[in-house]
């Protein structure tokens with residue numbers, strides 16, 4: 001049987017007539033691994049997540065699950081790939097009780113023994129049965145995100161896309177939620193962790209993809225990448241580990257050394273090491289087992 005992985009093949013996404021939010025993205029999400037996708041605000045992370053969730057269609061390229069085009073698949077796809085959004089306040093229906101929130105996907109997919117599945121899912125995220133009859137406003141932020149994760153886990157999906165799942169939480173709650181993703185990995189689930197938070201990446205991820213202005217600039221084994229980043233943008237990103245959400249940081253950190261224009265390398269105008277050729281062409285190479293798109297290599 002073909003290995004069950006999620007695979008993006010040269011996925012591009014254009015908004016309007018000329019804005020490319022994603023350019024030629026190829027990536028593989030293995031099962032039982034946490035793959036982190038990092039990049040600053042506006043780099044295209046959420047757009048990529050939405051494409052995997054079939055909420056957006058790529059302008060070109062393909063997304064495959066176990067070799068099948070996901071846009072040709074039926075309802076079974078939503079059973080195999082589920083989602084945890086950033087803000088559980090908006091992603092959970094305020095009128096529903098926890099029981100109904102957890103049951104909803106089970107009803108859609110005609111799962112039997114729903115009560116048992118619901119209770120099990122709740123237990124896995126560390127909440128007891130007393131939560132079943134509560135509504136989202138009766139829960140703390142951390143508990144709401146636990147419920148969102150329980151809902152995502154209930155169908156035992158092969159993959160979970162988590163888009164900034166800890167952004168709305170304080171530091172101690174963050175760690176608890178990240179631990180749940182680590183547990184999901186041990187159960188064989190593949191996780192795509194979309195984040196701007198390098199600390200979360202350090203703590204959980206196995207594989208790291210670095211996205212900048214819609215282009216993958218570097219990816220590979222997390223340990224190697226954090227220890228010895230190759231791309232000047234990855235180095236820049238790690239030197240500026242955000243203490244706060246990007247929207248709250250001072251703009252000064254992002255000074256461009258020349259005005260931005262559409263060079264072959266999207267980091268051209270920020271890069272201290274740029275060469276003349278970076279304006280016209282960008283080399284993509286494998287160095288020490290990882291991918292880097294940079295003319296320095």
Ligand SMILES: Nc1ncnc2c1ncn2[C@@H]1O[C@H](COP(=O)(O)OP(=O)(O)OP(=O)(O)O)[C@@H](O)[C@H]1O
Nearest residue numbers: 015016021039040041042043044045046047048196
């Ligand atoms: N539906 C849309 N129509 C037009 N432009 C869009 C649309 N969705 C996203 N974009 C643009 O695409 C770019 C990438 O957006 P995206 O939300 O994917 O980035 P992101 O890396 O997730 O950022 P953030 O961390 O701020 O959510 C942005 O410039 C955004 O304005």
